[in-house]
Amino acid sequence: xxxxxxxxxxxxxxxxxxxxxxxxxxxxxxxxxxxxxxxxxxxxxxxxxxxxxxxxxxxxxxxxxxxxxxxxxxxxxxxxxxxxxxxxxxxxxxxxxxxxxxxxxxxxxxxxxxxxxxxxxxxxxxxxxxxxxxxxxxxxxxxxxxxxxxxxxxxxxxxxxxxxxxxxxxxxxxxxxxxxxxxxxxxxxxxxxxxxxxxxxxxxxxxxxxxxxxxxxxxxxxxxxxxxxxxxxxxxxxxxxxxxxxxxxxxxxxxxxxxxxxxxxxxxxxxxxxxxxxxxxxxxxxxxxxxxxxxxxxxxxxxxxxxxxxxxxxxxxxxxxxxxxxxxxxxxxxxxxxxxxxxxxxxxxxxxxxxxxxxxx
Amino acid sequence: xxxxxxxxxxxxxxxxxxxxxxxxxxxxxxxxxxxxxxxxxxxxxxxxxxxxxxxxxxxxxxxxxxxxxxxxxxxxxxxxxxxxxxxxxxxxxxxxxxxxxxxxxxxxxxxxxxxxxxxxxxxxxxxxxxxxxxxxxxxxxxxxxxxxxxxxxxxxxxxxxxxxxxxxxxxxxxxxxxxxxxxxxxxxxxxxxxxxxxxxxxxxxxxxxxxxxxxxxxxxxxxxxxxxxxxxxxxxxxxxxxxxxxxxxxxxxxxxxxxxxxxxxxxxxxxxxxxxxxxxxxxxxxxxxxxxxxxxxxxxxxxxxxxxxxxxxxxxxxxxxxxxxxxxxxxxx
Numbered sequence: 265x266x267x268x269x270x271x272x273x274x275x276x277x278x279x280x281x282x283x284x285x286x287x288x289x290x291x292x293x294x295x296x297x298x299x300x301x302x303x304x305x306x307x308x309x310x311x312x313x314x315x316x317x318x319x320x321x322x323x324x325x326x327x328x329x330x331x332x333x334x335x336x337x338x339x340x341x342x343x344x345x346x347x348x349x350x351x352x353x354x355x356x357x358x359x360x361x362x363x364x365x366x367x368x369x370x371x372x373x374x375x376x377x378x379x380x381x382x383x384x385x386x387x388x389x390x391x392x393x394x395x396x397x398x399x400x401x402x403x404x405x406x407x408x409x410x411x412x413x414x415x416x417x418x419x420x421x422x423x424x425x426x427x428x429x430x431x432x433x434x435x436x437x438x439x440x441x442x443x444x445x446x447x448x449x450x451x452x453x454x455x456x457x458x459x460x461x462x463x464x465x466x467x468x469x470x471x472x473x474x475x476x477x478x479x480x481x482x483x484x485x486x487x488x489x490x491x492x493x494x495x496x497x498x499x500x501x502x503x504x505x506x507x508x509x510x511x512x513x514x515x516x517x518x519x520x521x522x523x524x525x526x527x528x529x530x531x532x533x534x535x536x537x538x539x540x541x542x543x544x545x546x547x548x549x550x551x552x553x554x555x556x557x558x559x560x561x562x563x564x565x566x567x568x569x570x571x572x573x574x575x576x577x578x579x580x581x582x583x584x585x586x587x588x589x590x591x592x593x594x595x596x597x598x599x600x601x602x603x604x605x606x607x608x609x610x611x612x613x614x615x616x617x618x619x620x621x622x623x624x625x
Numbered sequence: 626x627x628x629x630x631x632x633x634x635x636x637x638x639x640x641x642x643x644x645x646x647x648x649x650x651x652x653x654x655x656x657x658x659x660x661x662x663x664x665x666x667x668x669x670x671x672x673x674x675x676x677x678x679x680x681x682x683x684x685x686x687x688x689x690x691x692x693x694x695x696x697x698x699x700x701x702x703x704x705x706x707x708x709x710x711x712x713x714x715x716x717x718x719x720x721x722x723x724x725x726x727x728x729x730x731x732x733x734x735x736x737x738x739x740x741x742x743x744x745x746x747x748x749x750x751x752x753x754x755x756x757x758x759x760x761x762x763x764x765x766x767x768x769x770x771x772x773x774x775x776x777x778x779x780x781x782x783x784x785x786x787x788x789x790x791x792x793x794x795x796x797x798x799x800x801x802x803x804x805x806x807x808x809x810x811x812x813x814x815x816x817x818x819x820x821x822x823x824x825x826x827x828x829x830x831x832x833x834x835x836x837x838x839x840x841x842x843x844x845x846x847x848x849x850x851x852x853x854x855x856x857x858x859x860x861x862x863x864x865x866x867x868x869x870x871x872x873x874x875x876x877x878x879x880x881x882x883x884x885x886x887x888x889x890x891x892x893x894x895x896x897x898x899x900x901x902x903x904x905x906x907x908x909x910x911x912x913x914x915x916x917x918x919x920x921x922x923x924x925x926x927x928x929x930x931x932x933x934x935x936x937x938x939x940x941x942x943x944x945x946x947x948x949x950x951x952x953x954x955x956x957x958x
Binding site for chain 1: 672673675676680703708710711712713714716717718720721723724725855856857859860861887889890891892893894895896898899900903906907917
């Protein structure tokens, strides 16, 4: 059994650590490229959302490298992500691939199924081994997120442009080569050090922008055309509305303190939206208000074209912008999004923020 | 109180219930005008551009009701059956309207959530009506009568009627000559039962002398059974409805062909119609066409596609088994 899984930002680092520790062979799909997107777009339903198309591309590329089992998580609606696995399986079946697709649904929809699936993909490891591996993978996620956050801080202030990006790129390159959680943790530590040594421009006060929106488009740089780096290079400090750590804490852990915090956080959306409508629309609204309270200069919402929950959030955003007097921009991305037009919009938005702050351009 | 009911989204399915409920409680009802170009344009202008056609139309109907009633009734249908949802946009529709329609009329929002159980869902009706000043006893009675009407309506639909005939009170479309066959018309109720946005597809198919069956004619148990071939429960009620009824029609050989109508960027259709199409290509190989509509669709192109589809079905019936010899063909001489 050789396992593969779809890409989503730096998820592969944690997942690789997990399976390495469990001594299960994995194939990490090649980094998402134009070719991945082309393969995915050709095979997927035309109106499917962008993440599905990229997933398909990932699978095909990973299968070529020898994968025979696909693992992905599921959910129970109403967002389309919950049915990804079934549709993807159907498409692969029609293409003639003999591939097993394991969908890890939240345990509440069937404990037995969940446990069996875990057993199957973990190569029947013992429960303590499993627990240990999961804990280590969680630690990896935390550390990698810390590294990303540090780089977000540094990128806006670096004296030599591109240093933070280079640091991240070489980290990712090396993370693919090392084995197991302990090596990855060591590597992360090295790079934390390297990142904190990036020289900062003294006395520079960057603009601050909060990124909110659909989780996949926020976390996966290929899909959002590397918005974090683009904004960073424009001298903007980026704050992330959703991180992988948040997702894991919400869905997989029993961290009661975090759950309470999350509740308080979501309550902030109350005047505009006070129930879950699937996906991350509720979080989008709540984080927007949270970022406003933290005094950020502007908000950018990113969503894949046609994303059902985010469309609802999108229609609420202008009202929040008017009520709180904070600039908000919505970017919807799909396979046809062009880099130049996108860059122009980001630059224009940053200019607007500068003017609003009373700085001379 | 004069309550406005927009003729959009799940209106064709739940209208008898809503109408009876409000009338029993002594309110009067104003329906929005049937969808027309003005409604479509005003809705598309007010709504965010990424939204799908039905949601834009809903906005148009709310705008149409401004100044014509005391409040507009907006159902927030979170879930209409256990452990299922409809579409995230249906859950957020009151928020979308509040933030996009300016000036926004006062809204009466019904929170309908049958995710846990149907009885829980009726709480929404109680809350709504007691906010409007009715007593608990009156609400109970009104709700019972409304449910009675709704059930009778659903029985009529299962008996072969459809909302266009039963609700709109249109002239019964009759087939002039002999019936050539049966076509399954699959699409969300807010598309195929809205004569404007569906470009009257139902009537057009009938006038080609075909009998038409719709998802509302198929029993829920049959739908449930047909969908059980998939490894995971479909959690969209209407997605399941479309997929299951289509599979059932194919499986039982009820239809000679399927016409699927979808709106551009419909998230649910992008998945369920894909599954239906793939299953058909694999196992049944019936003629099937998908027609996507949006606010720019034109009648001429739509008609051409429908005619081409019907031609294809008929030619296939006549010549489907013909394997031409070398250098000869049916349509070349």
